């Protein structure tokens with residue numbers, strides 16, 4: 047007589063292995079930390095630079111009165127500038143360390159590089175055709191052409207805004223080897239480039255990264271560092287296929303982010319977007335009034 051347990055096993059339905067959602071690393075903790083310093087100090091620089099630029103406007107005078115005057119605003123501007131400069135220098139050191147000391151050639155050229163290549167040009171035109179319904183959607187690598195554009199806009203912007211900012215901050219020192227007009231030009235360059243950076247980040251960068259249909263209402267990957275397999279396949283199908291072909295996909299597998307961390311990141315992200323959009327509206331109203 048068969049045992050009860052045996053009968054149960056014979057008649058049991060085949061149990062399907064639970065299909066677990068897989069996650070893949072996109073950004074390391076270090077890269078996410080640098081981005082966090084970048085976006086928080088940028089918000090601080092914009093929130094303090096704008097009242098300096100539009101010091102006659104109602105909201106700038108109100109803000110200055112609330113925080114102890116324009117001197118206090120400038121102090122906070124310089125404090126954020128120092129932190130942002132530090133993050134920028136750490137990033138430049140990282141790039142050189144990886145490219146020159148670790149001989150990671152891919153950082154300067156190839157599918158994982160931030161440097162634009164012929165595929166980016168083809169993707170740009172392919173994307174335009176797709177927008178007009180005239181062709182298939184391009185398949186992207188690790189960084190799409192607009193992500194590279196955003197990166198270089200910030201990179202060169204940092205150099206121009208940084209140099210002109212320090213020239214004004216340490217004017218007596220720079221006046222030793224720069225003509226007087228160059229220091230006046232520094233103010234104009236800093237002011238206009240700062241304004242351009244604010245407009246660019248709070249409109250184009252926000253739309254490119256968070257508000258486009260693939261990511262709406264927010265792309266969490268720069269906070270959590272990971273993305274689901276579906277997201278990865280959909281957004282960067284060429285990178286996914288390349289890693290699969292090279293057998294490197296498994297090495298990128300990661301844990302699912304804890305739900306408290308996703309919630310926390312969402313609050314931080316939405317707060318940043320809200321501050322950015324408010325500053326954008328203030329800039330536009332002050333500029334055109």
Ligand code: HEM
Nearest residue numbers: 091092095096098099127207208211212214215237240243
């Ligand atoms: C990263 C290094 C930076 C340094 C060292 C720096 C430094 C300064 C200084 C010293 C001033 C006051 C100029 C004056 O005496 O009138 C200033 C003004 C200003 N900054 Fe910056 N800044 C930096 C970054 C930025 C960034 C990233 C932005 C944009 C988000 C920005 C936007 C502005 C604006 C709009 C003004 C007002 C200019 C005007 O009065 O027309 N700054 N900055």
